[in-house]
Amino acid sequence: MSRPFLKMNGLGNDFVVVEARETPFAPSAEEVRAIADRERGIGCDQLVSLEPSTNGADVRVRFWNADGEEVGACGNGSRCVGWLVMEATGRDEAVLEVGERILRTRRAGDRLVSVDMGEPGLDWTQIPLEEPMDTRGVELQVGPIDAPLLHTPGCVSMGNPHVVFFVDDIETAPVREVGPMIEHHRLFPEGVNVGFAEVKARDHIRLRVWERGAGLTKACGTGACAALVACARRGLTDRVARLELDGGDLTIEWRESDGHVIMTGPASVDFTGVLP
Structure with a gap:
């Protein structure tokens, strides 16, 4: 089945964005790598899918890195998705479900988007590190x-x-x-x-x-x-x-x-x- 995509970028950090709210999208790691391949595929830093939200957000967003691994966050990608949702709805705000986080985005000018990324994790267990350390300056x-x-x-x-x-x-x-x-x-x-x-x-x-x-x-x-x-x-x-x-x-x-x-x-x- 053919599936349309958008190629987007935030400051050159580029994404292949796939619509998956109507039909599920479950790429294997090999398929992600093939899509991200800049010589033989479409080429991107991350693959992004838009899915139905389960908790009232406008959309659930998933991210895969070019190596095929799914990851929990992508700031530039979230900004791009926020802009897409706002363009589609005509609103000046969009709410994204990203992993366990809810990210709120809003227009900040012509093609400018602000994303509330929430609180940073600063404890060693939140990074996570292998052993307890002061994350202001770790022993490395x-x-x-x-x-x-x-x-x-x-x-x-x-x-x-x-x-x-x-x-x-x-x-x-x-x-x-x-x-x-x-x-x-x-x-x-x-x-x-x-x-x-x-x-x-x-x-x-x-x-x-x-x-x-x-x-x-x-x-x-x-x-x-x-x-x-x-x-x-x-x-x-x-x-x-x-x-x-x-x-x-x-x-x-x-x-x-x-x-x-x-x-x-x-x-x-x-x-x-x-x-x-």
């Missing part, structure tokens, strides 16, 4: 013991696990070398997204992210949220900042009033098609 370093290249990163869960290294210069940071090494480090039993953050000002962070199961992407929404929280917890930035990613900018706010993280950025439709 890269390089020689007496002169490590990277050390004492922060850890944050945004519905998926993140580790954030603080670097002096993002252009020389060993993202491609260290990212895959840390992604499967024993400290992170479920794997981890690996961020590299250069604080340029109290309200400006330059960020690159090696995503678990997807590799180096142009933007990572949950990674941007995690980086702002990690930096603010260390006193390196304020609680609102512009996150400059390879694909463009996101505005992230860690609200003091309720501890929720709000992500604002663009959503774009690239093209439509039918799954082979």
Whole structure:
């Protein structure tokens, strides 16, 4: 049976979005990898399906990384789905069921969407880590013991696990070398997204992210949220900042009033098609 899809992106972090509210969609890991393959498939960082919600949200959303594994959260993907639902309903808000979380999205301008990502997970059990540690700065370093290249990163869960290294210069940071090494480090039993953050000002962070199961992407929404929280917890930035990613900018706010993280950025439709 042929199934239509939308190709979308949020700051170049790209998605194949499949409508599954009428007919169920249950791809195998092999099928996800085939769809995500940039040479022989459609090509994407994540596959997204829209399903009927079971608890009153506008839609239930599922995400798979390019390696075929289903994951619990995707910030840029949630923003794209929120925009789709708002366009379809004509409303300025949309409610998404993502795993066990309810995410509220709203219009923030022309093709701009804000997503309330909820409270970050800051306890070691929420990341999760293999052993108890203070997630403001975990005992992890890269390089020689007496002169490590990277050390004492922060850890944050945004519905998926993140580790954030603080670097002096993002252009020389060993993202491609260290990212895959840390992604499967024993400290992170479920794997981890690996961020590299250069604080340029109290309200400006330059960020690159090696995503678990997807590799180096142009933007990572949950990674941007995690980086702002990690930096603010260390006193390196304020609680609102512009996150400059390879694909463009996101505005992230860690609200003091309720501890929720709000992500604002663009959503774009690239093209439509039918799954082979």
